Amino acid sequence: MINMRLLSLLFLFSLLHSKAISAENLLAVKLKTDYTNAINDFQNKSKLCEEGNEGLDKNHFPKDMLTNKDDLSIVINYFYFKSLYNCVKEELVNYSIQTTKVLAKNSNDEILKINYLIMNIPLSLDEARIEFNKLPN
Numbered sequence: 635m636i637n638m639r640l641l642s643l644l645f646l647f648s649l650l651h652s653k654a655i656s657a658e659n660l661l662a663v664k665l666k667t668d669y670t671n672a673i674n675d676f677q678n679k680s681k682l683c684e685e686g687n688e689g690l691d692k693n694h695f696p697k698d699m700l701t702n703k704d705d706l707s708i709v710i711n712y713f714y715f716k717s718l719y720n721c722v723k724e725e726l727v728n729y730s731i732q733t734t735k736v737l738a739k740n741s742n743d744e745i746l747k748i749n750y751l752i753m754n755i756p757l758s759l760d761e762a763r764i765e766f767n768k769l770p771n
Contacts, residue, residue, distance in 0.1 A: 665736050669745075672732040676725040676752055683721035705769055712766035715759040726756065 719726075733749050736742070 661739070665732075665739060669732045669736050672725070672729040673748065673752070676722060676729050679722050679725045680718070683718055686721075687717065708762070708765045708769060712759075712762040715755060715762045719755050719759045722755065726752070 729752055733745065736745055
């Protein structure tokens with residue numbers, strides 16, 4: 635009787651363990667799918683934003699700023715990243731959520747590299763904003 639009980643317990647344990655592994659695998663697949671979809675959504679929206687960019691109107695800037703190439707470069711850089719960021723903001727939020735979930739489950743160098751490339755837009759906007767705010771009004 636004891637052996638039969640022990641075998642039953644072992645069978646039950648292995649059955650429960652295999653279901654836990656299956657649930658773990660399902661979670662991994664879902665995380666990977668959601669993460670991949672977030673990257674694809676970001677790339678597609680980013681391309682649409684780039685294609686739909688009409689450029690900056692020169693009349694928008696003071697004339698003295700147009701003669702100073704360094705200042706003009708800062709202004710263009712700032713407005714470029716501001717426009718791009720505003721265009722892909724929703725996709726960045728979704729990407730950030732999916733990345734956080736994946737990184738919470740397991741850290742991965744490839745994901746960290748992709749994360750840097752995508753999150754470079756808000757980082758570049760922050761850097762450009764700092765330089766832009768240094769300019770004289």
